[in-house]
Amino acid sequence: MILSLKNVSKSFGGVQAVNRCTFEVKKNTITSLIGPNGAGKTTVFNIISGLACPDSGTIKLESKNITGLAAHKIAKSGISRTFQLTKVFRNLSVRDNMLLAKRASDNEIKKTLKSVHFEKPLDTIASELSYGQQRLLEIARALLMPHELLMLDEPTAGVNPRVRHEMRTILRKLRKEGKTILLIEHDMEFVMGISNRIIVLNEGRVLREGKPKGVVKDKRVLEAYLGK
């Protein structure tokens, strides 16, 4: 087990965004976190990565308690992530974006960028890239940063079908390489094709977890997505 959440809760004002959420992520697997809009998926991501502090509960990375630690300390503990809305450093070059993740040679940077099918020159300023290219750059940056767990928040959101297809290939390759990935994704077909395990969140709680085929047939999951 690489990551475990136990009874994690978080509310914003009167809204209970995450409610006694408990789940685990196994090593060398792709675990997908799915659920309808407002289910609390991104809040869970933010809590794990230290961008939000939980009201209660415990989060452990391997055996280390990382609950409530600052984001930069959690990152150094071994969690790397991307965001639903891409967060590249717009005024910096591709090279500088990558170097901020890790001191690396041009060769290592190029190799990592190539692994996500990114082919622009290293001196390109990030704001000059298309949205899809920025997404790939953000994923490459997250991959370059030393990590035990990679968290991807809707990597296919807002990208064209070609990049979406590339993203699927990339994730399959990463799974083969034995990476541990926690993924938020709305595209069910995409999730079904690449996940070892699926966790369904609804109203901040874990509604169901298990293997993709079992989860997708669950009546409660269908109700949460489509309504009764």
Added chain:
Amino acid sequence: MHDYLIAVFAYIFLYTIVVVSFNLSFGFTGLVNLGHMAFFGLGAYTSALLTLHGTPWYAALLASGLAAGIFGAVIAAVTVRLKEDYFQIVTLGLAFIAIAVSRNWVSLTRGALGLPGIPDIIRNNLYYMLFLFAVALASVIILYWLTNSETGKIFQAIRDDETAAAILGKNTYAYKVLSITISTFFAGIAGSLFAHYINFIDPTIFDLEFFVIILAMLIVGGLASVSGSILGVILVSILLSAISFAFANISPQLIGAMRQMLLMLVLLLVLVYRPRGILGKVDV
């Protein structure tokens, strides 16, 4: 060399230190410290008071930088967590507090009477101008090197997206405090050099009029560019001299007001038609 030209160059070198250091926090780190000139004034007062009490100029110069830097670090430590607008309001408030303290702490600053007789570092104006050039050059080299170093890239990453910098393991709070500390250190050094150049300081050193000149130089030259800052200083200095020459026959008070109006006009035109300034790398 003509005395007027020596003065123009001396001011260009002084402004260069102030503007490049202001660019470090504003342009490179995204921290709009509207109280930057308060640290310039603090450096001037520190150096003036120390040398008037017998401290050697070099020790006073260093103490001015350290006093401004340490005070900057303390202010930054409690303000950089504020959101952008609030940070600007608090730092602007700092400028007004500096004016109030310098006017009212009469036993230390002599209030509105100011501090006369601040000793020269070098008596000959030409040699002092060359000394200012050397300090300005050293400051530019240090800040240029810093902005291109790993630390400088982290400053720029924080400016572009602080959250993304944090999830890459960067302690953004510490880096923001560091940026303000270095920036205010150089402002303090410039303040000290200024005090020893004009041999007299009073609370008008904290006036916003001075800050508007610095801001215009920074915006015209462009944010996040050291060479842009130098160019901005040169162009605005030329403009200020041209105004003084063009309106030499009218009263000095009117020239002051006219300078302010023209600087604001220049700022407006740059912001509307060229938000990156001449050599800037990010929009204002």
